Amino acid sequence: MTTAEAPTDDALLVLFANGDRAAAADLSQRLAPRALGVAMRMLGNRAExxxxxxxxMMRLWRMxxxxxxxxxxxxTWLYRVVTNLCIDLKRRQRGGHLDLDAIPEPADEARGAAEKLQEQARRDALQEALMQLPVRQRQAVVLRHIEELSNPEIAEIMGVGVEAVESLTARAxxxxxxxxxxxxxxxxxxxx
Structure with missing residues (x-):
């Protein structure tokens, strides 16, 4: 199946609802890595x-x-669920320990050890700085600048207006x- 013929997320979800397990696998391959990326940036902890x-993903299948x-x-629906679950978890934890070392470093054989260490230090510094932001600002900046979503998409996920997204990202x-x-x-x- 070529990219042009690939079913939409909507179509895959409807197929799953009608009993097509392969559709669930396809949709999971599309959406789960991005959802994990958002959660990683929001929480700073791979296991969480x-x-x-x-x-x-379980909520997606149930609905x-x-x-x-x-x-x-x-x-968009899934991003909203992920960010809301992250916010709820952080509220329950009230300042729990975040393992920043759990952030995976992509393998890149072309770079030397010093460059790899420098890049890791930059990622760690960004993650530490992200974790200092208020949750809503962190959510907005992760969705906008790391996941590269548009402001209207972010507004829908966060349940706010586009102007609020712009304000949150600017403050972040x-x-x-x-x-x-x-x-x-x-x-x-x-x-x-």
């Missing part, structure tokens, strides 16, 4: 992110018989800049 992703194609995008970017400002040299950024 995997649990959240699994719970979000499949009631899905109304065309009313929303399946991926200022917060990140402030959190990382004193670390430019340490992270290998030099003013040219």
């Amino acid at each position: 992110a995997e649990d959240i992703t699994q719970e979000a 499949a018989p009631n899905w109304q194609p065309g009313q929303a995008q399946v991926s 970017k200022r917060g990140l800049a402030k959190a990382l400002a004193g670390r430019k040299e340490e992270l290998g950024y030099h003013d040219g």
Whole structure:
């Protein structure tokens, strides 16, 4: 099946609701990695992110018989569930330990060890700075700048207006800049 012929997320969800298990596998392959990515950025902990992703996918399967194609995008619905589950988990934990070392480093044989360490330090610094942001700002900046969703998509996921998304991302970017400002040299950024 070519990319042009691939069924939509809506179609796969309807097929699953009608008993097609292969459709569930296809939809999982499409959506679960992105949902996991959002959860990882929101939580900073792979095990928790995997649990959240699994719970979000289970909710997707449970609601499949009631899905109304065309009313929303399946991926948007799933992102909203993932972010809400992350927010709920953080509220329950009230400041629990986050294992930033659990963030996987992609293998890249072309780079030297020093470059790999520098990139890891930058990722760790970004994750630490993200975790200092208020939850809603973190959610907005992760969806916008890491998952590269549009502001209208983010507004739908977060249940706010586009202007609120713009405000949240702007405040989040200022917060990140402030959190990382004193670390430019340490992270290998030099003013040219």
